Amino acid sequence: MYRRGLLLAAPALLAAGCGQAQVASPRVALPPARPLALPPLPGGRLEPLGGLILDNAVLGFGGLSGLHLTDDLRLTAIADVGHWLSARLLLDGSLRPIGLAEMRTGPLRDGAGTELPRGFAGDAESLARLPNGDWLVGFERWHRVRRYPRLNGPAQYVEMPPELAEAPGNGGLESLAVLTDGRWLMVAEGWAMPGQPTGVRRAWLGSPDRGWTRLGYRAEAPMDPCDTAALPDGGALVLERSFSIFGGFRGRIVRLPAHALAEARDGTVLEGEELLRLEPPLPTDNYEGLAVAHHAGRSLVAVVSDDNQNMLQRTLLLLFAVVDG
Numbered sequence: 571m572y573r574r575g576l577l578l579a580a581p582a583l584l585a586a587g588c589g590q591a592q593v594a595s596p597r598v599a600l601p602p603a604r605p606l607a608l609p610p611l612p613g614g615r616l617e618p619l620g621g622l623i624l625d626n627a628v629l630g631f632g633g634l635s636g637l638h639l640t641d642d643l644r645l646t647a648i649a650d651v652g653h654w655l656s657a658r659l660l661l662d663g664s665l666r667p668i669g670l671a672e673m674r675t676g677p678l679r680d681g682a683g684t685e686l687p688r689g690f691a692g693d694a695e696s697l698a699r700l701p702n703g704d705w706l707v708g709f710e711r712w713h714r715v716r717r718y719p720r721l722n723g724p725a726q727y728v729e730m731p732p733e734l735a736e737a738p739g740n741g742g743l744e745s746l747a748v749l750t751d752g753r754w755l756m757v758a759e760g761w762a763m764p765g766q767p768t769g770v771r772r773a774w775l776g777s778p779d780r781g782w783t784r785l786g787y788r789a790e791a792p793m794d795p796c797d798t799a800a801l802p803d804g805g806a807l808v809l810e811r812s813f814s815i816f817g818g819f820r821g822r823i824v825r826l827p828a829h830a831l832a833e834a835r836d837g838t839v840l841e842g843e844e845l846l847r848l849e850p851p852l853p854t855d856n857y858e859g860l861a862v863a864h865h866a867g868r869s870l871v872a873v874v875s876d877d878n879q880n881m882l883q884r885t886l887l888l889l890f891a892v893v894d895g
Contacts, residue, residue: 600625602628602629602670603669603670605620605669606621608853614846615893616823616890616892617892618889619665619890620667621886622886624670624885624886626885629655633878634649634885635858635859636696636697636797636859637861637874638699639863639872643658643659644658645670645861647697647859648696651688652691653676653678654676654694656673659889661889665865665868676721678718678721679724681716681726690711690712693711694709695708695709696745696756698800703719705717709743710742710759713730714734716728729778731784737772740760741760741761744757744758745758745796745798746797747798749806750800750804751804752777752780755774755775755798755800758773759794766839768791769791770787770788770839771789772785786839793812793821794810795809796857796858797809799861802864805826805827807824808823808825809822809858809860813856819854819856821854822844822848823844823846824843826840826843855883855884856878857874857876858874858875868891869891869892875887
Protein backbone atom coordinates (compact mmCIF):
# COMPACT_ATOMS: atom_id res chain seq x y z
CA MET A 571 0.00 0.00 0.00
CA TYR A 572 2.84 2.40 0.82
CA ARG A 573 4.54 1.91 -2.55
CA ARG A 574 1.19 2.21 -4.32
CA GLY A 575 0.69 5.51 -2.51
CA LEU A 576 3.99 6.80 -3.83
CA LEU A 577 3.00 5.84 -7.38
CA LEU A 578 -0.28 7.69 -6.96
CA ALA A 579 1.40 10.76 -5.53
CA ALA A 580 3.98 11.13 -8.29
CA PRO A 581 1.61 12.24 -11.11
CA ALA A 582 -0.10 14.69 -8.76
CA LEU A 583 3.21 16.25 -7.74
CA LEU A 584 4.26 16.58 -11.37
CA ALA A 585 0.94 18.17 -12.25
CA ALA A 586 1.26 20.62 -9.36
CA GLY A 587 4.71 21.65 -10.53
CA CYS A 588 3.43 22.32 -14.04
CA GLY A 589 0.17 24.02 -13.04
CA GLN A 590 0.81 27.34 -14.80
CA ALA A 591 1.82 25.68 -18.05
CA GLN A 592 -1.34 23.57 -17.98
CA VAL A 593 -3.55 26.62 -17.48
CA ALA A 594 -1.86 28.43 -20.36
CA SER A 595 -2.23 25.50 -22.78
CA PRO A 596 -5.35 25.31 -24.97
CA ARG A 597 -7.88 22.72 -23.85
CA VAL A 598 -8.24 19.80 -26.24
CA ALA A 599 -11.15 17.37 -25.97
CA LEU A 600 -9.60 13.93 -25.76
CA PRO A 601 -11.51 10.72 -26.49
CA PRO A 602 -12.24 8.63 -23.40
CA ALA A 603 -11.04 5.44 -25.13
CA ARG A 604 -9.10 4.27 -28.14
CA PRO A 605 -9.35 0.93 -29.97
CA LEU A 606 -7.15 -2.05 -29.16
CA ALA A 607 -6.78 -4.92 -31.64
CA LEU A 608 -6.92 -8.46 -30.25
CA PRO A 609 -5.27 -11.54 -31.78
CA PRO A 610 -7.45 -14.39 -33.07
CA LEU A 611 -7.79 -17.52 -30.94
CA PRO A 612 -8.68 -20.29 -33.41
CA GLY A 613 -10.81 -23.05 -31.95
CA GLY A 614 -11.71 -21.12 -28.80
CA ARG A 615 -15.10 -20.93 -27.10
CA LEU A 616 -14.96 -17.13 -27.09
CA GLU A 617 -13.94 -15.17 -30.20
CA PRO A 618 -11.91 -11.98 -29.54
CA LEU A 619 -13.61 -9.02 -31.25
CA GLY A 620 -11.40 -6.22 -29.98
CA GLY A 621 -10.87 -3.91 -27.06
CA LEU A 622 -10.52 -0.37 -25.81
CA ILE A 623 -7.83 1.38 -23.79
CA LEU A 624 -9.66 3.76 -21.47
CA ASP A 625 -8.05 7.10 -20.62
CA ASN A 626 -8.28 7.55 -16.86
CA ALA A 627 -7.35 11.21 -17.17
CA VAL A 628 -10.52 11.77 -19.23
CA LEU A 629 -12.63 9.53 -16.98
CA GLY A 630 -11.28 11.25 -13.88
CA PHE A 631 -10.52 7.97 -12.09
CA GLY A 632 -9.47 4.35 -12.59
CA GLY A 633 -10.05 1.28 -10.48
CA LEU A 634 -13.00 -0.10 -12.48
CA SER A 635 -14.12 -3.23 -10.65
CA GLY A 636 -17.72 -4.02 -11.66
CA LEU A 637 -19.30 -4.00 -15.13
CA HIS A 638 -22.75 -4.17 -16.75
CA LEU A 639 -23.63 -4.10 -20.47
CA THR A 640 -27.14 -3.92 -21.92
CA ASP A 641 -28.22 -5.40 -25.24
CA ASP A 642 -28.32 -1.89 -26.73
CA LEU A 643 -24.68 -1.38 -25.65
CA ARG A 644 -25.13 0.91 -22.66
CA LEU A 645 -22.07 0.28 -20.51
CA THR A 646 -22.10 0.91 -16.77
CA ALA A 647 -19.19 0.39 -14.39
CA ILE A 648 -18.32 1.11 -10.78
CA ALA A 649 -14.87 1.83 -9.38
CA ASP A 650 -13.28 0.92 -6.07
CA VAL A 651 -12.70 4.62 -5.46
CA GLY A 652 -16.44 5.11 -4.94
CA HIS A 653 -17.44 6.30 -8.41
CA TRP A 654 -19.64 5.14 -11.31
CA LEU A 655 -19.33 5.44 -15.09
CA SER A 656 -22.00 5.27 -17.79
CA ALA A 657 -21.34 5.38 -21.55
CA ARG A 658 -22.51 4.00 -24.87
CA LEU A 659 -20.15 1.38 -26.31
CA LEU A 660 -19.49 2.06 -29.99
CA LEU A 661 -18.94 -0.92 -32.32
CA ASP A 662 -18.18 -1.06 -36.03
CA GLY A 663 -19.96 -3.32 -38.53
CA SER A 664 -17.85 -6.30 -37.42
CA LEU A 665 -18.71 -5.67 -33.75
CA ARG A 666 -15.23 -4.40 -32.99
CA PRO A 667 -15.13 -1.73 -30.25
CA ILE A 668 -14.16 1.69 -31.60
CA GLY A 669 -14.90 4.02 -28.69
CA LEU A 670 -17.22 5.33 -26.00
CA ALA A 671 -19.86 8.05 -26.35
CA GLU A 672 -22.35 9.89 -24.13
CA MET A 673 -20.11 9.36 -21.12
CA ARG A 674 -21.28 10.37 -17.65
CA THR A 675 -19.55 9.82 -14.32
CA GLY A 676 -20.22 10.61 -10.70
CA PRO A 677 -19.70 9.59 -7.08
CA LEU A 678 -21.58 6.82 -5.32
CA ARG A 679 -23.53 8.03 -2.30
CA ASP A 680 -24.69 6.76 1.07
CA GLY A 681 -28.28 6.59 2.30
CA ALA A 682 -28.34 10.30 3.09
CA GLY A 683 -27.08 11.24 -0.37
CA THR A 684 -23.57 12.13 0.83
CA GLU A 685 -20.66 11.19 -1.43
CA LEU A 686 -18.82 8.07 -0.29
CA PRO A 687 -15.16 8.72 0.56
CA ARG A 688 -12.39 6.62 -0.92
CA GLY A 689 -11.23 3.73 1.19
CA PHE A 690 -13.19 1.80 3.78
CA ALA A 691 -16.67 3.10 2.92
CA GLY A 692 -16.26 3.56 -0.84
CA ASP A 693 -14.57 0.32 -1.93
CA ALA A 694 -17.19 -0.66 -4.54
CA GLU A 695 -16.31 -3.97 -6.18
CA SER A 696 -19.38 -5.58 -7.80
CA LEU A 697 -22.38 -4.44 -9.82
CA ALA A 698 -25.66 -6.06 -10.87
CA ARG A 699 -29.09 -4.89 -12.02
CA LEU A 700 -32.52 -5.94 -10.80
CA PRO A 701 -35.40 -6.58 -13.23
CA ASN A 702 -37.02 -3.25 -12.30
CA GLY A 703 -33.84 -1.36 -13.26
CA ASP A 704 -32.49 -0.74 -9.76
CA TRP A 705 -28.76 -1.29 -9.27
CA LEU A 706 -27.04 -3.47 -6.68
CA VAL A 707 -23.50 -2.49 -5.64
CA GLY A 708 -21.33 -4.78 -3.52
CA PHE A 709 -18.62 -3.30 -1.31
CA GLU A 710 -15.51 -4.73 0.35
CA ARG A 711 -13.81 -3.79 3.62
CA TRP A 712 -17.13 -2.53 4.97
CA HIS A 713 -18.90 -5.62 3.63
CA ARG A 714 -22.37 -4.83 2.35
CA VAL A 715 -24.65 -4.53 -0.69
CA ARG A 716 -26.57 -1.33 -1.35
CA ARG A 717 -29.50 -0.77 -3.71
CA TYR A 718 -29.58 2.27 -5.98
CA PRO A 719 -32.73 3.23 -7.93
CA ARG A 720 -30.34 5.68 -9.64
CA LEU A 721 -26.56 5.45 -9.39
CA ASN A 722 -26.37 9.21 -8.94
CA GLY A 723 -28.86 9.08 -6.06
CA PRO A 724 -28.90 7.89 -2.45
CA ALA A 725 -28.36 4.25 -1.49
CA GLN A 726 -30.91 1.96 0.10
CA TYR A 727 -30.15 -0.60 2.80
CA VAL A 728 -30.08 -4.29 1.78
CA GLU A 729 -30.16 -7.08 4.37
CA MET A 730 -27.27 -9.50 3.88
CA PRO A 731 -26.39 -12.91 5.34
CA PRO A 732 -25.19 -12.00 8.85
CA GLU A 733 -21.91 -13.91 8.53
CA LEU A 734 -20.80 -11.62 5.69
CA ALA A 735 -19.71 -9.05 8.27
CA GLU A 736 -16.96 -11.48 9.33
CA ALA A 737 -15.31 -11.68 5.86
CA PRO A 738 -11.63 -10.72 5.55
CA GLY A 739 -11.10 -7.05 4.74
CA ASN A 740 -10.04 -7.68 1.14
CA GLY A 741 -11.93 -10.94 0.64
CA GLY A 742 -15.58 -9.87 0.33
CA LEU A 743 -18.12 -9.59 -2.46
CA GLU A 744 -16.16 -9.13 -5.66
CA SER A 745 -18.83 -11.20 -7.49
CA LEU A 746 -22.53 -10.36 -7.66
CA ALA A 747 -25.15 -11.25 -10.29
CA VAL A 748 -28.94 -11.39 -10.55
CA LEU A 749 -29.94 -14.65 -12.26
CA THR A 750 -32.87 -14.99 -14.65
CA ASP A 751 -35.02 -16.57 -11.92
CA GLY A 752 -34.49 -13.54 -9.67
CA ARG A 753 -32.03 -15.12 -7.25
CA TRP A 754 -28.75 -13.37 -6.51
CA LEU A 755 -25.43 -15.19 -6.89
CA MET A 756 -22.71 -13.80 -4.61
CA VAL A 757 -19.16 -15.15 -4.30
CA ALA A 758 -16.50 -14.01 -1.83
CA GLU A 759 -13.10 -13.30 -3.32
CA GLY A 760 -10.85 -14.67 -0.59
CA TRP A 761 -12.96 -16.17 2.18
CA ALA A 762 -12.59 -19.95 2.48
CA MET A 763 -15.59 -22.23 2.95
CA PRO A 764 -15.26 -24.15 6.24
CA GLY A 765 -14.43 -27.82 5.91
CA GLN A 766 -13.37 -27.53 2.27
CA PRO A 767 -9.95 -27.64 0.59
CA THR A 768 -8.03 -24.46 -0.12
CA GLY A 769 -9.49 -22.65 -3.11
CA VAL A 770 -13.16 -23.18 -2.22
CA ARG A 771 -14.70 -19.80 -1.42
CA ARG A 772 -17.92 -18.98 0.38
CA ALA A 773 -20.88 -18.21 -1.88
CA TRP A 774 -24.57 -17.47 -1.50
CA LEU A 775 -27.60 -18.00 -3.72
CA GLY A 776 -30.95 -16.38 -2.95
CA SER A 777 -32.12 -12.90 -1.96
CA PRO A 778 -33.13 -10.98 1.16
CA ASP A 779 -36.79 -11.84 0.50
CA ARG A 780 -36.28 -15.52 -0.38
CA GLY A 781 -33.51 -16.39 2.05
CA TRP A 782 -30.00 -17.65 1.36
CA THR A 783 -28.53 -20.98 0.30
CA ARG A 784 -24.94 -21.18 1.52
CA LEU A 785 -22.62 -22.65 -1.10
CA GLY A 786 -18.97 -23.01 -2.03
CA TYR A 787 -17.23 -21.97 -5.23
CA ARG A 788 -14.08 -23.79 -6.36
CA ALA A 789 -11.62 -21.55 -8.21
CA GLU A 790 -8.58 -22.81 -10.07
CA ALA A 791 -5.54 -22.35 -7.81
CA PRO A 792 -4.01 -19.82 -7.39
CA MET A 793 -6.87 -17.76 -8.83
CA ASP A 794 -9.57 -15.85 -6.99
CA PRO A 795 -13.16 -15.29 -8.20
CA CYS A 796 -13.59 -11.59 -8.93
CA ASP A 797 -16.90 -11.18 -10.80
CA THR A 798 -19.91 -13.04 -12.15
CA ALA A 799 -22.55 -12.32 -14.80
CA ALA A 800 -25.90 -13.98 -15.43
CA LEU A 801 -26.59 -15.89 -18.65
CA PRO A 802 -29.99 -15.85 -20.40
CA ASP A 803 -30.39 -19.62 -19.98
CA GLY A 804 -30.26 -19.40 -16.18
CA GLY A 805 -26.55 -20.11 -15.85
CA ALA A 806 -23.73 -17.71 -15.09
CA LEU A 807 -20.18 -16.84 -16.04
CA VAL A 808 -17.46 -16.31 -13.44
CA LEU A 809 -14.25 -14.33 -13.89
CA GLU A 810 -11.17 -15.52 -12.00
CA ARG A 811 -7.77 -13.84 -11.77
CA SER A 812 -4.35 -14.23 -10.16
CA PHE A 813 -1.13 -12.25 -9.82
CA SER A 814 2.47 -13.21 -9.20
CA ILE A 815 5.70 -11.24 -9.35
CA PHE A 816 7.16 -13.39 -12.12
CA GLY A 817 3.97 -14.41 -13.94
CA GLY A 818 2.11 -11.10 -13.75
CA PHE A 819 -1.66 -11.08 -14.12
CA ARG A 820 -3.55 -14.11 -15.40
CA GLY A 821 -7.24 -14.90 -15.55
CA ARG A 822 -9.94 -17.09 -16.98
CA ILE A 823 -13.68 -17.11 -17.66
CA VAL A 824 -15.72 -20.16 -16.67
CA ARG A 825 -19.39 -21.12 -17.10
CA LEU A 826 -21.71 -22.38 -14.38
CA PRO A 827 -24.52 -24.32 -16.12
CA ALA A 828 -28.13 -23.51 -15.33
CA HIS A 829 -28.84 -26.97 -13.91
CA ALA A 830 -25.98 -26.65 -11.39
CA LEU A 831 -27.47 -23.44 -10.02
CA ALA A 832 -31.03 -24.79 -10.09
CA GLU A 833 -30.01 -27.91 -8.15
CA ALA A 834 -27.71 -26.18 -5.64
CA ARG A 835 -28.41 -26.84 -1.97
CA ASP A 836 -26.70 -25.82 1.27
CA GLY A 837 -23.11 -27.07 1.11
CA THR A 838 -23.02 -27.51 -2.68
CA VAL A 839 -19.63 -26.61 -4.18
CA LEU A 840 -19.93 -24.99 -7.61
CA GLU A 841 -17.18 -25.43 -10.19
CA GLY A 842 -17.15 -23.87 -13.65
CA GLU A 843 -16.30 -25.09 -17.13
CA GLU A 844 -13.46 -23.06 -18.64
CA LEU A 845 -14.29 -20.98 -21.73
CA LEU A 846 -11.27 -18.68 -22.04
CA ARG A 847 -7.87 -17.98 -20.48
CA LEU A 848 -6.89 -14.35 -20.13
CA GLU A 849 -3.20 -14.70 -20.82
CA PRO A 850 -0.83 -13.99 -23.72
CA PRO A 851 -1.32 -13.51 -26.63
CA LEU A 852 -4.26 -11.56 -25.16
CA PRO A 853 -3.26 -8.39 -23.31
CA THR A 854 -3.00 -9.07 -19.60
CA ASP A 855 -3.96 -6.88 -16.68
CA ASN A 856 -6.00 -6.99 -13.49
CA TYR A 857 -9.37 -7.98 -14.98
CA GLU A 858 -12.08 -7.56 -12.33
CA GLY A 859 -15.35 -6.76 -14.14
CA LEU A 860 -17.47 -9.11 -16.28
CA ALA A 861 -20.65 -8.53 -18.31
CA VAL A 862 -22.85 -10.39 -20.81
CA ALA A 863 -25.12 -8.95 -23.52
CA HIS A 864 -26.89 -10.03 -26.71
CA HIS A 865 -26.47 -7.73 -29.70
CA ALA A 866 -26.82 -8.07 -33.48
CA GLY A 867 -27.63 -11.75 -33.14
CA ARG A 868 -24.54 -12.61 -31.10
CA SER A 869 -23.88 -13.23 -27.43
CA LEU A 870 -21.17 -10.85 -26.20
CA VAL A 871 -18.89 -11.12 -23.18
CA ALA A 872 -16.97 -8.08 -21.90
CA VAL A 873 -14.27 -7.77 -19.25
CA VAL A 874 -12.71 -4.63 -17.77
CA SER A 875 -9.50 -4.24 -15.79
CA ASP A 876 -8.84 -2.45 -12.51
CA ASP A 877 -5.60 -0.51 -12.93
CA ASN A 878 -5.17 -0.14 -9.13
CA GLN A 879 -4.54 3.58 -9.75
CA ASN A 880 -1.07 2.44 -10.83
CA MET A 881 0.74 4.19 -13.68
CA LEU A 882 2.30 0.86 -14.70
CA GLN A 883 -1.13 -0.66 -15.45
CA ARG A 884 -3.94 0.16 -17.88
CA THR A 885 -7.73 0.24 -17.83
CA LEU A 886 -8.68 -2.19 -20.61
CA LEU A 887 -12.07 -3.26 -21.92
CA LEU A 888 -12.03 -6.48 -23.96
CA LEU A 889 -15.00 -7.77 -25.97
CA PHE A 890 -15.62 -11.38 -27.05
CA ALA A 891 -18.39 -13.23 -28.88
CA VAL A 892 -19.61 -16.66 -27.84
CA VAL A 893 -18.78 -19.28 -30.49
CA ASP A 894 -21.85 -21.45 -31.11
CA GLY A 895 -21.35 -25.15 -30.58
